[in-house]
Amino acid sequence: MLRGLYDWTLSLAARKSAEWWLAFIAFVESSVFLVPADVLYLPMALSRPDRAYRYALIATVASVLGGIAGWFIGHYAYDAVARPILEFYGKYDEFEQLRAGAGVGFIVLMLITSGAAHLPPIKVVTILSGVIGVNLLLFIVLAIVARGARFLLLAWLLRRYGEPIREFIEKRLGLIAGAGAVALILLYILVKYAF
Template sequence: MRIFSPLYDRVMAWSRHRYAPWYLGGLSFAESSFFPIPPDVMLAPMSMAKPRKAWWFAGLTTATSVLGGLLGYLIGHFAFELITPLVAAGGRYAEPFAAAEAWFQAWGVWAIFIAGFSPIPYKIFTISAGVLHMALIPFLIASAVGRGARFFLVAALMAWGGERMESTLRTYVDRIGWIMVLLIILVVLLR
C-alpha cells in the first residue's frame, strides 16, 4: 500500500517552492520558542532538492532558530507567569521543565548547547534559561553553536546525497514508512 510516496512527492515539491526559505525561517523561529515541529523536516528536503543552496538554508535555519530561542528566553525572563499553568505541577510541561532545570544545575551553559544540537525540545531550554536568568551572551553563543552544528550537519548530509539520495528514498519511502509505523506500534505495546 503506497501512502508514503505521495506524501514524499508533495514534501519534495514544497521544498522547491519559491517561498520555501521563508517558511523554513518562520518554522525555525517558531520551533525555538513555542512550536512543536522541528525545522529539520523542511531543511532536509530543501537541502536535498537544491544541494548548492544547502549551506545557505542551514545558515538561515540557524539564524532564525537562535532568534526564536531569544524570544523563548524573553518569554521565560519576562512573561513566565503567563505560561505557569503549563509548567506547574501536573501541567503539560511540568516534567520537561524540571528536567531542564536539573540540566542547567548540572551543566550550566552546556545544557543549551546539548539541547540545541540534540532532538530534545529546544524551546523548553530557551524558556528555562530565561526563567533561571542565564547570562544572555553565553546563551546566544551556545545556541548558535549547538543549533548551527545540527543544521549544518543535516544540510551537509542531504546535499551530499542530493538527487541520488532523493531518487533512492523515493524508491524505498513506502517500505521505510511502514517499518516506522511498526516500530512505533511495538514501542507503544512494549511500554
C-alpha cells in the same frame, strides 16, 4: 493532530516562499512550535543541494532569534506565556524537574543535546534559560554553536551524500545523536559528582 501538522510543515518545502517558511518554522520551533525545522529543511536541501548551506544559515539565524524570544518569554513572561505553552504540549512537569536542578553548566549541556538530538526540545531549553537567568550573551553564543552545528552538519551530509543519506538522517541520525547526547549527559554527571 501531530501528523497533520508534520505534513503541513513538509508541504511548505515546495513553495516559492520556502526560505521564509524555513525561517519562520525555525524561529517558532525555538520558542513555541512542536515540529522541528528539519522537517522543512531536509526536503529543501535535497531539492536544491547547491543551497544547502544557505538554508542552514537561514535556519540557524532564525532558530537563534527564536531562542532569544524563548529566553525573554522565560525571563519576563513565565506565568503569562511560558507556563501555558508548556502545559499545552504536556511538558510542564518535565520542565519543572529540569528547573529544580538547572544551572549554567546544565544549560550548556542541554543546548548541545537539544542541538544534536532534540533532547530536550529546544523550546524547553530556551525558556528554562530565561527562567533561571542564564546570561543572555552566553546563551546566544551557545545557541549559535549548538543550532549552527546541527544545520551545518545536515548541509554537509546532504551535499556530500544526497538522497541516499535522507533515509539515514530521518531514521537513524536521531538515534546516533541521542546516544551521543546520553554519553554527554553521563560525562557531565560523572564530572560534576565524581570530582
